[in-house]
Amino acid sequence: MNVVITAGGTGGHVYPALALAEEFCRQAAATSVTLVGTGCALERTMISGTPWRMEPLRVQGVVGRGIWSSIKALLLIPAAVWQCLRLLRASKAELVVGTGGYTSPPVVFAAWLLRIPRAIVELNAIPGIANRVLGALADRIFVSFERAVPYFRAHKVAVVGTPLRRSFAAPPPDPGSGRIDTLLICGGSQGARAMNSIVLEAVQTSSRIRSRLEVIHQSGSNDFDRVAEAYRHMNVKAEVVPFVEDMPGTLRRADLVICRCGALTLSEIAACAKPSILIPFPQATHHHQESNARVVEEAGAGIVLLEPELTGAKLAQEIEGLLDDPDRVRRMAEQSLRLRNTGSAEAMVYECYRLLGQSPPERTMTNGV
Known part of the structure; x- marks a missing residue:
């Protein structure tokens, strides 16, 4: 399977993308994953040591900026969509997953134009503007909080939690005495x-x-x-x-x-x-x-x-x-x-296989310890 995952800007977007990449490749070693980000130094630090490459996308945030910065960001979108169309064709993408942030819209929109199946991930209790818009184009919407469900069409939504890297799957330490050192x-x-x-x-x-x-x-x-x-x-x-x-x-x-x-x-x-x-x-x-x-x-x-x-x-x-x-x-x-949930990435990959009409892998992780 060839999967493209958006992973732009901050740890809140990059690490969930890495968690999904890990899980896709764990389920099927032949899976090809391409990450799409901004190419900033922080992203390079986060993905260093991983087997995946990051395709930089020239795009900027629109919300919460000055009027001229917002206009400039909007003007970058057509070129970004064109870049994404070329990327998706070149990678022979079979699935696109957007993890939120301003790298997601051009990638998901390009996938919609090419009729490539699309899933988005909304981690926050109140969805961001990008994902609210993309919800109309997505085939599947994964959310972390029940509070986010009313912002989307219910039949598309699965409440699965936040995808975490497998390094978080180890049993947590005992709460112990409650002493703070x-x-x-x-x-x-x-x-x-x-x-x-x-x-x-x-x-x-x-x-x-x-x-x-x-x-x-x-x-x-x-x-x-x-x-x-x-x-x-x-x-x-x-x-x-x-x-x-x-x-x-x-x-x-x-x-x-x-x-x-x-x-x-x-x-x-x-x-x-x-x-x-x-x-x-x-x-x-x-x-x-x-x-x-x-x-x-x-x-x-x-x-x-x-x-x-x-x-x-x-x-x-x-x-x-x-x-x-x-x-x-x-x-x-x-x-x-x-509140611990270390099975979210596996649950998302399972649902993505179902979205593609393929036999999903067996679920092995639990929702808890």
């Missing part, structure tokens, strides 16, 4: 300067955090020097990295995660059964990060703090409250485990 700060694959500042203020505010906790902080490349220097100045035992390459291993080291709320991040945390303090990105389209986070909070696995009203002192208070309540931390970890 290691704190992981993760602002998404590109970092989050505002969240970094709040965390640094919290660490500065609390002598207990500074003296008791080891910190692992994914800062993003643009904020690395500032964050690393701040920890050195405070004499805190901290491991600061621009980007976490081994997220499964890093999550297993952590006892508490403070993070943004992309669907992929939340699914990876659940796969490792970790409690979390969730700080949604306030400018996320349709506030989808807050909607994602509320699902985790309602399950009892996380605490949601909204950035516009959050201070370092408030965050320090929340962290210290958890330091004083290991039973609550353990319960949060147990509830996080209940």
